[in-house]
Amino acid sequence: MPKKKQPTLRRANTNRTHSRTPQEDSKSARQQRTYTLADYRLEKPSFELRQVRVGDTVRYEVSGNLSGPAPPIRDSKYLRKQQCIEIYRWMLLNRKMEAALENLYKQGKVVGGVYFGLGQAACSCASAYALRPDEWLGPLIRNQGSLLVRGFSASDILMQYMAKAGSPTNGRDASSHFGDIQNRNVVAPISTLGDLIPVLAGVALGARLQGRNIAVMTYIGDGGQSTGVTYEGLNFAAVQNLGLVLFVENNLWGYSTPADMQFCVKDLAERAIAYGIPGIIVDGTDPCQVYDAAHEACQRARRGEGPTLIEAKMMRMKGHAIHDAAEYVPKALFEYWKKRDPIARFEDYLVRQKKWLTNQENEKLIGAVESELEVQREIAVASPMPAPESAAGGAYCETPCHEIRPKYAMPKCRIKKSLSLKQKETAVHLK
Amino acid sequence: MPALTYLEAIRQGIWEEMERDPTVFCIGEDIGIYGGAFKVTDGFIDHFGPERVIDTPIAESAIVGAAFGASLTGMRPVAEFQFMDFIGCAFNQITNMVAKAHYRWGAPAPLVIRGPSGGNVHGGPFHSQNPEMYFVHTPGLKVVCPATAYDAKGLIKAAIRDNNPVIFFEHKYLYRRIKEDVPEEDFLVPLGRARLAREGQDLSIITYAAMVHVAMEAAELLTKEGLELEVLDLRTLSPIDREAIANTVRKTNKVMVLHEDVRTGGIAGEISAIINEEAFDSLDGPIVRLAALDTPVPFSPPQEEYFLPKVVDVVREARKLAAY
Numbered sequence: 001m002p003k004k005k006q007p008t009l010r011r012a013n014t015n016r017t018h019s020r021t022p023q024e025d026s027k028s029a030r031q032q033r034t035y036t037l038a039d040y041r042l043e044k045p046s047f048e049l050r051q052v053r054v055g056d057t058v059r060y061e062v063s064g065n066l067s068g069p070a071p072p073i074r075d076s077k078y079l080r081k082q083q084c085i086e087i088y089r090w091m092l093l094n095r096k097m098e099a100a101l102e103n104l105y106k107q108g109k110v111v112g113g114v115y116f117g118l119g120q121a122a123c124s125c126a127s128a129y130a131l132r133p134d135e136w137l138g139p140l141i142r143n144q145g146s147l148l149v150r151g152f153s154a155s156d157i158l159m160q161y162m163a164k165a166g167s168p169t170n171g172r173d174a175s176s177h178f179g180d181i182q183n184r185n186v187v188a189p190i191s192t193l194g195d196l197i198p199v200l201a202g203v204a205l206g207a208r209l210q211g212r213n214i215a216v217m218t219y220i221g222d223g224g225q226s227t228g229v230t231y232e233g234l235n236f237a238a239v240q241n242l243g244l245v246l247f248v249e250n251n252l253w254g255y256s257t258p259a260d261m262q263f264c265v266k267d268l269a270e271r272a273i274a275y276g277i278p279g280i281i282v283d284g285t286d287p288c289q290v291y292d293a294a295h296e297a298c299q300r301a302r303r304g305e306g307p308t309l310i311e312a313k314m315m316r317m318k319g320h321a322i323h324d325a326a327e328y329v330p331k332a333l334f335e336y337w338k339k340r341d342p343i344a345r346f347e348d349y350l351v352r353q354k355k356w357l358t359n360q361e362n363e364k365l366i367g368a369v370e371s372e373l374e375v376q377r378e379i380a381v382a383s384p385m386p387a388p389e390s391a392a393g394g395a396y397c398e399t400p401c402h403e404i405r406p407k408y409a410m411p412k413c414r415i416k417k418s419l420s421l422k423q424k425e426t427a428v429h430l431k
Numbered sequence: 432m433p434a435l436t437y438l439e440a441i442r443q444g445i446w447e448e449m450e451r452d453p454t455v456f457c458i459g460e461d462i463g464i465y466g467g468a469f470k471v472t473d474g475f476i477d478h479f480g481p482e483r484v485i486d487t488p489i490a491e492s493a494i495v496g497a498a499f500g501a502s503l504t505g506m507r508p509v510a511e512f513q514f515m516d517f518i519g520c521a522f523n524q525i526t527n528m529v530a531k532a533h534y535r536w537g538a539p540a541p542l543v544i545r546g547p548s549g550g551n552v553h554g555g556p557f558h559s560q561n562p563e564m565y566f567v568h569t570p571g572l573k574v575v576c577p578a579t580a581y582d583a584k585g586l587i588k589a590a591i592r593d594n595n596p597v598i599f600f601e602h603k604y605l606y607r608r609i610k611e612d613v614p615e616e617d618f619l620v621p622l623g624r625a626r627l628a629r630e631g632q633d634l635s636i637i638t639y640a641a642m643v644h645v646a647m648e649a650a651e652l653l654t655k656e657g658l659e660l661e662v663l664d665l666r667t668l669s670p671i672d673r674e675a676i677a678n679t680v681r682k683t684n685k686v687m688v689l690h691e692d693v694r695t696g697g698i699a700g701e702i703s704a705i706i707n708e709e710a711f712d713s714l715d716g717p718i719v720r721l722a723a724l725d726t727p728v729p730f731s732p733p734q735e736e737y738f739l740p741k742v743v744d745v746v747r748e749a750r751k752l753a754a755y
Contacts, residue, residue: 402594
């Protein structure tokens with residue numbers, strides 16, 4: 001792609017008596033605009049979905065090369081052995097927690113729907129792993145692995161689905177719809193998509209006003225990125241040069257609608273070009289690629305260089321929620337992505353390729369995750385349902401329920417004391 | 432004590448809060464060097480710096496989302512909407528993300544969303560609306576609609592210090608038309624308390640914002656006919672001052688509810704229900720509702736005048752109610 005020379009806005013800086021404004025700080029970032037997309041993948045899937053009429057019915061058909069072998073895991077530039085094993089453990093816990101959830105659902109112990117991140121554990125866990133404890137994350141419905149990495153327990157998630165009194169929202173909301181502004185720095189998502197993007201940008205803005213450049217991370221899907229607020233939020237972060245790391249999880253399906261019916265670009269990472277920010281493509285089933293891209297984006301954020309868009313390509317390996325058998329998905333696609341299962345491939349990488357885990361150590365690790373989960377499951381099952389009257393109250397923060405104070409530091413104010421509040425009579429819109 | 436316009440009072444209130452508390456900052460469209468479409472933040476960027484007076488893209492959902500995100504880190508953002516008519520663009524952020532945060536996950540959202548609302552300035556359907564009731568209907572939000580310069584200053588300061596999201600509807604017709612002595616020292620007007628703008632014993636008008644002045648004018652005219660009207664200025668629509676509403680009904684036994692918002696679904700319906708619940712036995716006549724037409728706000732001056740409740744309408748309806 002040819003690099004276009006961008007006209008730069010020149011600002012008069014003679015007689016500069018003030019410090020640099022955020023606008024001036026972002027100027028250098030603007031000049032580093034990227035028109036190429038980094039692509040960390042070792043395999044570039046090539047297939048196409050179409051709506052076709054077969055007899056009396058219309059359905060999706062896939063065409064292209066679906067027979068290739070699964071790609072290897074790409075060696076990380078940053079992760080050491082122990083960190084890889086930790087991420088692998090989070091991925092195992094993510095999957096086994098969801099399996100436990102499915103069983104609880106079948107036993108009639110879950111209220112409402114269940115959302116799975118099957119096929120997406122590498123993206124959830126390895127991305128969140130790149131954040132520091134004092135940085136922030138806003139998960140989507142399938143990022144239950146991210147919540148575990150941020151320090152919530154499996155029982156927290158199980159209790160959310162079971163609408164228990166002990167759940168983080170005390171039964172008031174479901175699924176991954178919970179957060180923590182005190183310790184884990186997680187913003188609770190809402191059901192509509194894209195809305196977390198400006199919110200996480202605002203978290204970075206708040207931190208910057210308190211003197212800190214932090215990384216803030218959130219996610220959007222191939223379906224969710226169609227919303228207007230996605231544009232508003234990411235554009236705002238770009239203009240304000242805020243440290244947002246946006247994972248665009250392209251899992252090929254927005255409920256039952258294929259990605260091909262959500263957008264026209266070849267890769268969603270191309271969107272980054274239009275925002276004037278770096279865009280990266282990773283294989284979302286490869287935790288090392290996910291981590292490396294996330295880590296580099298977080299480092300950029302911490303240096304005050306603004307947002308990064310990372311497209312992670314993978315497939316949602318279940319229906320939209322547990323009620324949805326995903327019969328609209330061509331079988332060949334499931335088979336193709338099943339061979340690219342993130343956990344099986346990472347296990348193979350750690351045990352057989354790198355030999356960082358012996359078979360015995362691996363079995364021990366799996367056993368430890370399973371027994372931890374059993375304990376968590378019991379805690380969740382034992383938690384009572386909330387008292388009916390606990391539905392009332394709490395819509396407002398009434399003193400002294402929360403003390404509002406700056407999270408990082410009291411902002412340093414540079415007030416020009418010489419100026420007073422003097423009203424000028426000026427032309428105004430609609431007198 | 433200097434005489435301040437309604438607009439200057441709001442401006443002074445925000446200015447004082449920003450000087451007092453470093454966590455307060457402003458965010459919105461054209462609020463920096465330009466000073467805002469109505470000049471409420473005129474001079475702020477020079478005094479407080481561009482870090483705390485942030486010009487944004489034309490993106491209302493991003494403004495509210497970013498304000499909310501910053502509030503999660505302990506900041507107190509004051510987000511300006513250029514016109515409150517545009518608040519629909521951020522409806523989801525306000526009603527789903529912000530308003531439900533404390534109830535769902537215990538996250539307080541100490542932010543203010545403020546901007547000009549209301550008609551009578553020939554702004555047409557998209558620069559004249561009164562969209563307050565969408566937010567009165569949403570638990571978790573507070574809704575403020577000041578009518579005087581004194582209240583505007585005291586209420587904006589209280590709104591900024593409140594730990595909840597507050598939607599602050601400034602009436603653009605009042606911005607430069609009313610002026611009164613406002614103390615220079617720090618004072619607050621508590622949210623959720625109505626103000627008795629005028630005492631009387633024959634009939635009560637319950638109203639807010641620019642219509643308070645319409646009610647006052649009508650009351651002065653009716654004095655000549657021997658009718659003493661009481662005028663209750665609600666000041667805050669959510670939480671609403673049920674006690675003040677019940678008290679005035681118990682005193683005068685006859686009530687007119689007056690608002691500039693459209694008739695159907697306006698606060699008059701809610702107030703009628705509150706009176707029914709709190710003071711039904713005190714009523715000596717039907718509750719009269721006087722409000723704008725159930726149409727969008729028309730542009731052309733004769734049409735807009737017809738659309739809005741006027742002093743003559745209040746006088747006519749008050750006479751009828753007094754004679755009931």
